Amino acid sequence: MGSVTVPQTVADIDLHTKFAKAGLPDSPEAWLTRAKEVAQILARDATQRDIEGKSPVNEVQLLKASGLTKILGLRQYGGGGQDWSTAYKVIREVARGDGSIGMILGYHLFWFYTVNVVGTDEQKHRVQKLLLENNWFLGGAVNPRSADLKVTDDGDHIVFNGFKYFNTGGVVSDATVLEGVLDGTELHVFALVPTQQPGIQFSHDWDNIGLRLTESGSVKIDNVRAPWTDAWGWDSQTKQPIEAILKVPFASLLLPTIQLVFPNFYIGIALGALDAAKQWTTTKTRPWPYGGDNKDKATDEHYILARYGSFHAHLRAAEALADRAGEQLRDAYAEHGEKRDISARRRGEVAEWVASIKVVATDTGLRVVNGIFEVTGSSSTARKVGLDRFWRELRVHTLHDPVAYKERELGRFFLLDEVPEPTWYT
Known part of the structure; x- marks a missing residue:
């Protein structure tokens, strides 16, 4: 290269x-x-x-x-x-x-x-x-906390209607993944449609404190059409799902797949925060002159060195766990993707590797993005410095789904040897 x-x-x-x-x-x-x-x-x-x-x-x-x-x-x-x-x-x-x-x-x-x-x-x-x-x-209008989009059968086409409160990246996407429930059933349908069309109406209302460049606002879906041949995993002739393709638990591997996206960018944000803090501390932070063990440079301060060492160690551990979880998911797809034959047990074990790093990345990441101010000094809080953006970014998305439920899942897995039932967040 x-x-x-x-x-x-x-x-x-x-x-x-x-x-x-x-x-x-x-x-x-x-x-x-x-x-x-x-x-x-x-x-x-x-x-x-x-x-x-x-x-x-x-x-x-x-x-x-x-x-x-x-x-x-x-x-x-x-x-x-x-x-x-x-x-x-x-x-x-x-x-x-x-x-x-x-x-x-x-x-x-x-x-x-x-x-x-x-x-x-x-x-x-x-x-x-x-x-x-x-x-x-690509963007996707699939947030499960909103009501499902309604999907209706219109001859050779399906028609999507509804509203989603969150639609990350949709405004700047070329195509959008839609997901809804076929009218009169409990069956879910995925399809890919062009983003630039009258039926996809963005509210342009993303104004949260963090992740400000993700265009994660709401969207209205108004009579958006797709051919039945574009309904993923469905037979366009019988208009029925193909059970061999959409069967659980394999299809539900999608959920730990997206859940593992989250802790990886959490760790990335925390690493970026540590990079920025390091740059500030090594060039701007002044030593404290009233401690009784005065140093010539801030980088000789024992508490600063110890705090950076702790941050570095914990992020290294988080990266290692994230990599291990990624390997577990990779292997699950490699071993079971062709036949779509993964067992509920194997799927659940993968999900709990993902839950583990979700807990660790949340705890460690928030500790780092909050703690960097203690080793950079008061002048680093100036808006133009931008250290606050790391905390704002991580704080916003770590609220996506309560990490306490991941801890509960892990507790049941460890204590009772129970794997979780697939949900939209597990």
Whole structure:
């Protein structure tokens, strides 16, 4: 893989040309190098972009140009041919530069992969070819805390209607994954539709304190149509789900897959916070002159050294656990993906590896993004410094679903040897 000169900001140079000359990375290590290059670009002006809160159009173009949006794609259609264990590390690295962009990359990759799990082989190849050849970025209107979209049968088409309070990345996406329940049944239907159409109406109401560049606001779905042939995992002739494809527990592997996206960008955000704090402490922080054991430099202060050492150790442990969980999920797909024959026990064990890192990344991440101010000093709280964005980003998404329920699941798993029942959050 060729090397890419890192520009000053997201929009400073023709990124398409630079990355196109380098080509797609050809190994897991090379993909991580590419992710680090992207993270460096994002980190240069992340604080200013967070303050401005503009829609991340340029940032999505950067992800596309770098090829990171293609990492899970089939090589035969121009994809990266990597598995989830590498993709999670890439998400983590990008979030280290900008948590918002790491998050929307993670969601895109999840929607990209969804057809592999709940679609037919024909749909998988057709959709991947479409996405890779057009270099599309994906959003998804599938938030389960909102009422299900209503899906109706209209001859050769299905029609989606409803409202979702959250729709991460949708405003800047080329296509959107919709999911709803077929009218008169309890059966769920997934389909991919173009984003730019009158029936997808964004509210542009994302105004939360953190993850300000994720475009995670609400959306109304008004008579959005898709051919029955695009209903993933359904027989378009009989208009019935194909049980061999949509059977649980394999199809429900989607839930730990997206749940593992979360702690990886949590860890990335915390690592980015530690990077920024290190830069400030080593260049700006002054030693405390009233402690009785005065030092010439802040970096000689015992409490500062000890606190950084603790942060570093705990984040290393979190990364190791995240990697182990990623390997578990990778192996589950590799061993059971072709026959879709995973047992409830195996699926549950994978889910509890994911629950473990969700708990650890939440606890460790919040401790780091809050604690960095104690080792940087009061001047580091200036808005222009931007250390607060790491806390705001992590605090917002760690509320996505209460981590206490993950702890309860793990308690039942450890004490009672019970694996969890699949839910939209487990």
